[in-house]
Amino acid sequence: MENHVSFPALASLAKTYPQAASSLFATYNDLLYAQRWEDLTVIDLPERKRGALRGCRPNSKDTLFVLPCSMSETVSTSWLSNALKALDEPGGIYLAISTEDSSIVYYRISRGFAKPPL
Amino acid sequence: MSRHGRKGGGAKKGGNRRNENNITYACPLPILLEPTGYKSTKALLGLFGYSSNRIVHPHVEGIFDHASHSVWVKKSDQAMLLWKRGFFGKGNLSRSEPSWLNRQIHQREMQRKGGMTAEEITAKRRELRNQFKLDRARAIAQAAEEAEAAFAERGIIVTETSVVIPSGATWKPSSTPKDRAVEESSEPSLNVTEPIEAEPEEEEEEIKDVEHLQLTLQEAFFLIWTMDCLTVLDSLTNEPLSLQQIWNQFQNSHLPATTFDRTLLQASIPNRFDNPFLINYYVYHHYRSLGWVVKGGIKFCVDYLLYKRGPVFQHAEFAIVVCPVYEDPKDRDSSPFALQNVDPFTWSWLSTINRVNTQVLKTLILCYVTIPALERVQMPSLESPSCLTYYQVRDVIVRRFIPARMRD
Numbered sequence: 006m007e008n009h010v011s012f013p014a015l016a017s018l019a020k021t022y023p024q025a026a027s028s029l030f031a032t033y034n035d036l037l038y039a040q041r042w043e044d045l046t047v048i049d050l051p052e053r054k055r056g057a058l059r060g061c062r063p064n065s066k067d068t069l070f071v072l073p074c075s076m077s078e079t080v081s082t083s084w085l086s087n088a089l090k091a092l093d094e095p096g097g098i099y100l101a102i103s104t105e106d107s108s109i110v111y112y113r114i115s116r117g118f119a120k121p122p123l
Numbered sequence: 124m125s126r127h128g129r130k131g132g133g134a135k136k137g138g139n140r141r142n143e144n145n146i147t148y149a150c151p152l153p154i155l156l157e158p159t160g161y162k163s164t165k166a167l168l169g170l171f172g173y174s175s176n177r178i179v180h181p182h183v184e185g186i187f188d189h190a191s192h193s194v195w196v197k198k199s200d201q202a203m204l205l206w207k208r209g210f211f212g213k214g215n216l217s218r219s220e221p222s223w224l225n226r227q228i229h230q231r232e233m234q235r236k237g238g239m240t241a242e243e244i245t246a247k248r249r250e251l252r253n254q255f256k257l258d259r260a261r262a263i264a265q266a267a268e269e270a271e272a273a274f275a276e277r278g279i280i281v282t283e284t285s286v287v288i289p290s291g292a293t294w295k296p297s298s299t300p301k302d303r304a305v306e307e308s309s310e311p312s313l314n315v316t317e318p319i320e321a322e323p324e325e326e327e328e329e330i331k332d333v334e335h336l337q338l339t340l341q342e343a344f345f346l347i348w349t350m351d352c353l354t355v356l357d358s359l360t361n362e363p364l365s366l367q368q369i370w371n372q373f374q375n376s377h378l379p380a381t382t383f384d385r386t387l388l389q390a391s392i393p394n395r396f397d398n399p400f401l402i403n404y405y406v407y408h409h410y411r412s413l414g415w416v417v418k419g420g421i422k423f424c425v426d427y428l429l430y431k432r433g434p435v436f437q438h439a440e441f442a443i444v445v446c447p448v449y450e451d452p453k454d455r456d457s458s459p460f461a462l463q464n465v466d467p468f469t470w471s472w473l474s475t476i477n478r479v480n481t482q483v484l485k486t487l488i489l490c491y492v493t494i495p496a497l498e499r500v501q502m503p504s505l506e507s508p509s510c511l512t513y514y515q516v517r518d519v520i521v522r523r524f525i526p527a528r529m530r531d
Contacts, residue, residue: 006188007358010333019190023383027191031215038223038333039216076421077399077461105192106419107215107337 006030011037018047018056025055025073031103032073033058044068052091053084057098070098071111085114144435150208151414151432153352155179180352181208185338187355187364189376189385192400194343194355195335199224202336210416210433211346212336219434223334231330255294262288339419340373340400341407348508349408359386370507374398377460393505396513397458397494402447405514406490410443423483424476426490442485444476451496477521489519 006012006026011034012019019026029047036042036058045060050072058071070092074080085100092098097115113119156176158165165175183201185194196202196212199221205211206220214221233239239247266286274280338346338353346353347369354363364372374393376385377400406427410417416430420442428439446464449455455465468476480487495513504510 006190010331020383023190023380026383027188031191034333035216077463079461079463102421104419104421105337105339106213106342107191107193108213108419108421110421 009034015047015056018049021049022055025075028073028075028101028103029056029058031107031109032071032101035101035109036060036071048092050088050091053088057088057092067096069096070094071101072098073101073103076102076104086116089114089116148207148210148433148435153181153183153205153208153211153346153350155181180350183346183353185343185353185355186358186361187343187369187372188358189372189389190380190383191337192340192376194338194340194353196338197335199332205336205338205346210418210430210435211342212338213419214334215337216334221334221336224330224332227330251296254296255289255291258294259289262286339403340376341404344369344373344404345408345411349412367506374400374505376400379459394502395454395458395460396497396500396505396510397447397449397454397460397462399460399462401511401514402445402462402492402494405492405511406443406445406516408511409516415441423485424479425487428485429488438483439485441488442476442480443488443490446489446491448491448493449496450493451498454494454497473521474523477523481523487521489521491517491519493517 006019007016009030012030015026015029015033018029022029033045033047037045041063042060043063045058048057048059048070050057053072055073058073059068060071061068072088072092080100089098095116097113097119100112100114101109102112103109155178156174157179158175159177160168160175168175181201181204183196183205184198185196187194195215196205202212202214202221210219213219214223216223217226266288269286270280343353343355347355347366355369356363371391371393372389375389375391377398378388378391380388403426407417410427410429416433418428418430418434418439420426420428420439423442425442426445427443429441429443430439431437444464447462449465477487493515495510500510500513504513
């Protein structure tokens, strides 16, 4: 991981939160290279002991927040509401769950009930 | 990419694709059998039940990344070999085999020629689907309004309305100016005979391939131990690891780490039977040795998916959830690992997983793995894969029973 071209942007957070390093790395690479997100930046989120990501989808101006986690972690509703409070994002965040085989699934998490748009 | 249910014009295309797949993915495992010797020797050996084939092991190199519990294969020809012969691994920027570089090159070419890339075609399809949903929502709202009005005026409940609610099969998109513009821009890609204008091409940077094939530790150990076709290098020194080192380090990578630098952790001796690597490897080896192709199942809320031949042939038939069972409850209290699914499922959770998989036509299997007690089995057995003989596995199929419908 250390020799990868995208590691320098994540090095300090990977060293501060070693347990969350692999999910941060996998999500960062997926958003940057595969999903082609723009203005991708890494944020320190000490409340959840990990780094989070902020960026825009291609051809869109809305800033979205992504919180990486891994399959082996247990995520409770209080865990999620702490994260929502810390990121202070009214529109909700995306939770990126990464696995050992490099699959990532994204879930949209909002505060309270959110009816689907259609 | 499934060709199920496509008849008529698609059938011929489906047949060609199937033949191509049968040729490309002909080898179910990385090793090849090469016939050697004369016909007479072969016949003689054959009488005694011996094969005169020589086993050819390909040599693939991977780098062990302890933080992500995986082995990375960076060379694309080796990555494709592992994928084509047994569907091992997954490209970390792709859905299946590493195709990120090809997609970038293709996207560049398409942009130059003005055609649509696969992602743009998908975007258009999603836009159409959104429009369908809007039309349908509007039609439903209109029908509800009519019914309300009829009830208010005449006091009767109307079940049939004059509004036609569109369904997926019958809906046709109304052509908007945007659609027409997109259709026009996609024409150049279809018209092959049109000469491409000679424009002065800008100096484009060569795209550096940042993708690798990611093997889980279970896949990697299977390839090393049973197939002998993978060499694992240490990520810092680039030196090949011995089998003993690999066995120890794969287990140690699951120990909770307080620092990013794991050199101290890597040196410790494994002493727990409930290491996630051991449990998952046991399950992986069990199903692989029965001939199934085992892949990750996160998209369906499960641990593993079993394919008969591979993802390119048919959808997975079975979805596996691994449920570890401790032989000795005391081992659970002293465990440094947070194993999942050790407690019995709640009914709601089991129903959820079962429903998700039933909707995608997969059968749910609960795979109970018994973890041997530390008291009963001696510690030195953990030094080698021989400790796997102490584990047991039981499969239980879960199917929802509907008495009214399942009379046959």
